[in-house]
Amino acid sequence: MEIGRNKFVSLTYQLRLDGAQGEMIEETSADSPLEFVFGAGRMLEMFEEKLDGMKAGDKFDFELKAKDAYGEVNxxxxxxxxxxxxxxxxxxxxxxxxxxxxxxxxxxxxxxxxxxxxxxxxxxxxxxFNHPLAGDNLHFSGAILSVREATEDELVAVTSSCSSHGDGCDSGCGDSCGCH
CATH class of the missing domain: 2.40.10.330 (Thrombin, subunit H)
Structure with a gap:
């Protein structure tokens, strides 16, 4: 199954600043992967765009420029x-x-x-009040562990969390890989 809207995605990643050899600031493992409903507005738009269409077992390696991640420092x-x-x-x-x-x-x-x-x-x-990663280029590398249809409960949880906070992000969302 391919990653697409309303799919539940589980993946591992390493997040580095300024390129593949830059300082690693976050890492997930298969024991504690990043899991999210694709297209729900909880992840960086360009992060999702880079993953769109991938399948379980696919590896990824890409950089998001600051303007496509958390923006420049305001x-x-x-x-x-x-x-x-x-x-x-x-x-x-x-x-x-x-x-x-x-x-x-x-x-x-x-x-x-x-x-x-x-x-x-x-x-x-x-x-x-800038995002801590504003102004930084972010380099992601990792692997897709699984892709499946999101359950009705998962879709409801994302919808209610987004509407209650207004921005699609809650405190359970990581600082890096996704929330705006």
Whole structure:
């Protein structure tokens, strides 16, 4: 069976930055593969395009340029926020406000965002809301383990998860291989 819309795909992969010899940042194995419903909007569009039509046993090896992965770094997504918005019960958790920490937040529309703390001053926190892999070229290599029809439950789960979060991604989705 070929990979296509509404097929349940199981695969292994290695994800490297900037080419086949670049730094490996993520790897799955046959014991813990990446599994997803193809065409459900949970994976990078170009990632799925490269896998379309493949079958169990096929190997893949391709690069996604930053513009086709998580985009270029958007300087407008790096913002200074007033430190007082991090107060809970009148005080700020200084341990949470550590450079490098990822902090879950919400925008004015209630959308969930993760921001990385870049700087902390007495009255402000500089955060980067770009995807951690924005600006990076991604190299994927791996193998298709299986392809089958997605079950009705799997299709319903993807649909309800997409509609409840608005962007097709939930926290169970990996940082790399897929979520926008």
């Amino acid at each position: 300087e407008d997504a790096i913002v200074d926020l007033p430190k007082n918005i991090f107060e809970v019960n009148g005080s700020v958790d200084e341990e949470m406000l550590t450079v490098g920490n990822s902090v879950p937040m919400q925008d004015a529309n209630g959308n969930r965002l993760n921001g990385i703390i870049l700087e902390v001053s007495d009255d402000a926190v500089k955060m980067d």
